[in-house]
Amino acid sequence: xxxxxxxxxxxxxxxxxxxxxxxxxxxxxxxxxxxxxxxxxxxxxxxxxxxxxxxxxxxxxxxxxxxxxxxxxxxxxxxxxxxxxxxxxxxxx
Amino acid sequence: xxxxxxxxxxxxxxxxxxxxxxxxxxxxxxxxxxxxxxxxxxxxxxxxxxxxxxxxxxxxxxxxxxxxxxxxxxxxxxxxxxxxxxxxxxxxxxxxxxxxxxxxxxxxxxxxxxxxxxxxxxxxxxxxxxxxxxxxxxxxxxxxxxx
Numbered sequence: 194x195x196x197x198x199x200x201x202x203x204x205x206x207x208x209x210x211x212x213x214x215x216x217x218x219x220x221x222x223x224x225x226x227x228x229x230x231x232x233x234x235x236x237x238x239x240x241x242x243x244x245x246x247x248x249x250x251x252x253x254x255x256x257x258x259x260x261x262x263x264x265x266x267x268x269x270x271x272x273x274x275x276x277x278x279x280x281x282x283x284x285x286x
Numbered sequence: 287x288x289x290x291x292x293x294x295x296x297x298x299x300x301x302x303x304x305x306x307x308x309x310x311x312x313x314x315x316x317x318x319x320x321x322x323x324x325x326x327x328x329x330x331x332x333x334x335x336x337x338x339x340x341x342x343x344x345x346x347x348x349x350x351x352x353x354x355x356x357x358x359x360x361x362x363x364x365x366x367x368x369x370x371x372x373x374x375x376x377x378x379x380x381x382x383x384x385x386x387x388x389x390x391x392x393x394x395x396x397x398x399x400x401x402x403x404x405x406x407x408x409x410x411x412x413x414x415x416x417x418x419x420x421x422x423x424x425x426x427x428x429x430x431x432x433x
Contacts (some may be wrong), residue, residue, distance in 0.1 A: 199336035205349045206390050209341070209398050229391075248338035248374060264376045267342035267406045 194283070195228050196227045197238060199245040199253070206266045214244060216272035217273045223280060242279055244272075293317050293362040294420035303372045303380070304329055306364065307348045310385040312406040313362035319387045324355030328385060337374035344379065345405060346372055349386040356387045359394040363414070363423055382414060400429060423432060 196214055200207035207229035218225035232252060236241055240258055247262030256265065259282075261275050291312040300306035304430060311325030329351030332339060340346045350356075361384050369379030388394040404410045404426045417423055 201331060201338060202349060202351055202392050203345055204394070205386055205398075206338065206341045208392070208395065209402055212395070212399060212402075246338045246341060247376070248336060248340075265342045267345070267402055269406065 194223065194225060194241040194276050194280075195239065197235050197240045198227060198229045199232050199235040199243055200229075200269055201232060203234065206249075207231075209266055210244055210246075210263060210272065213269055213272050216274055217269070217276050221277065221280075241283065242250055244276070267268045290428075291317055292360070294300045294424045295362070295364045295425075296418065296420050298364055299367045300364075300370055303332060303346075303370060306346070306370050306380065307332055307385070308368060310348060310362060310364045310383040313364065314360065314385050314387055317360065317362065319358045319360040319362075320356035321357065324350055324387065327351065327354035328409050332372075337372045337378075340372045340374035340377040340380055342405065343377045344369070344381040344384070346379070346380045346383045347386055348383065349388070352389050356371045356389045358387065359389050359397060360387050361385065361397055362426060363427060365414070365423075396429060401427060 198207040211227045211229045215225050238260040242259045242260045247264045250260050250262040253260050263269055298309055300309050307329050311328050314320040315322055320404055328348045331350050339348050364383040369381050371378050372380050410426050414423055
């Protein structure tokens, strides 16, 4: 699946998130193709979901893909739970 | 260019987020990682984008774009004397400010990874929050020499 991560600049929290999501994907045997982008670049790009810090994704609305906010970028458990919940929601459709 | 030194400033006073970011940015300028313009860009980014730079409880990661005056990839560490409210609903107040400079989109991945590891491990996080030895803290964030 294709996951975009986003933050204000596209190389701080978004890159940290992307590294974690790719690691989590690997652990669960899910192939994650990803890119970290700033907020203005993320809109309209084809992807399965957008992840970002909860404070930044509040600014993203009117998107056709799920947007998932993470409160604590250093909390791998929060990231893993939200990522796996997203994956489960996709397979149920 | 890889960074070699992680400047650390302990128990530094800052009255508000802007002061904290300027203080942290000053370390980057002193170390030669960024220009004064970069520090102004970090402040402007905080004003424009808000508190999301408080990426985890009590930890802020101010940064700006490479073209705003980045000279070398690097970070610094500021521990504030008194916690400062940045306006984040979950992660306030901020005690640790880690300004980041990146000269490219991904050259600083190792720095981010190392920083994440230090701040997620309870033992090393306790050192960052409590140690009175700035060199001990700097060593945690400093990449080991690669052969």
